[in-house]
Amino acid sequence: MAENFGKSLAQAAACPGHHRHLALQIHALTHRFLQFLIQQWLTLPAMGSRGLAGPKRLRYLYDMRIEIVSDVICPWCFIGKRRLEQAMAQRPDIDFEIGWRPFQLNPDMPREGADRKSYLEAKFGGPTRAKEIYARVGAEGAKENIAFNFDGIKRTPNTLAAHSVLRWALTAGVQNELKERLFRLYFLEGKDIGDHQVLAAAAAAEGMDGDLVRQLLDEGRDTEIIEEEDRMARELGITGVPFFIFERRYGVPGAQTPDVLLQVIDKVAAEPVDPGES
DSSP states (O other), rough: HHHHHHHHHHHHHSSSTOOOOOOOOOEOOOOOHHHHHHHHHHHHOOOSSSTBSOOOOOOOOOSSEEEEEEEETTTHHHHHHHHHHHHHOOOOTSSSEEEEEESSSOTOOOOOOOEEHHHHHHHSSSSSHHHHHHHHHHHHHHHOOOOOOOOGGOOOOOOOHHHHHHHHHHTTHHHHHHHHHHHHHHHTTOOOTHHHHHHHHHHHHHOOHHHHHHOOOOOOTTHHHHHHHHHHHTTTTTTTTTTEETTTTTEEEOOHHHHHHHHHHHHHSSSSOOOGGG
């Protein structure tokens, strides 16, 4: 079952942002992947007296949980976030819980990252081809009021550290806010979000303990967990992001349009809830 699921996901994710037929893009998630997600959700680091957060702001009551497998340097993930927000805004009666799951577009990237020019040369064969691709992405972003500044990015980071901070931000109740901040820092301001000080400052701006975040990043805390979750996603065929997980029952690949995401939200909302799943 996992093998077939993986094939279907790989085929669907091959062209992110361009899926239109709902029947082809909703996949029932395998039990194995569900168990892994639950395990990782329940093994988040304890905060201690103050720990990684200021006031603890976790919410435990919600109507619908949506988790997004994503990378912080994925422009389609930024676009997908905006489109999901538009879809959710059309259902104000539903209390959504949003969570972000790690995925590395460049799992072999050196920990110190790479010069952007060298990266584009290796990935696209040079800046000319990259400009053509990013022009199309930029046009899609403009539709969502995202002013991508690809020319302002000077360094492509390894995103392990960023995913670690996002993991800790979940316990602080600010994961979605931090994800937005990291997207903006990278795509709009050209900041190196692989730099530990940049990440610690971003975390502090969202109410987390910046000094502790910097310490944990320098120690390499939780990087093995991030790598394992990334590996599991790939093993199950998630090769492109964003990938949306609704109530840990359905998966939807690609930066879908708001109307498509709204169809999935309505489908999930209409299904009876198993008390054992909450």
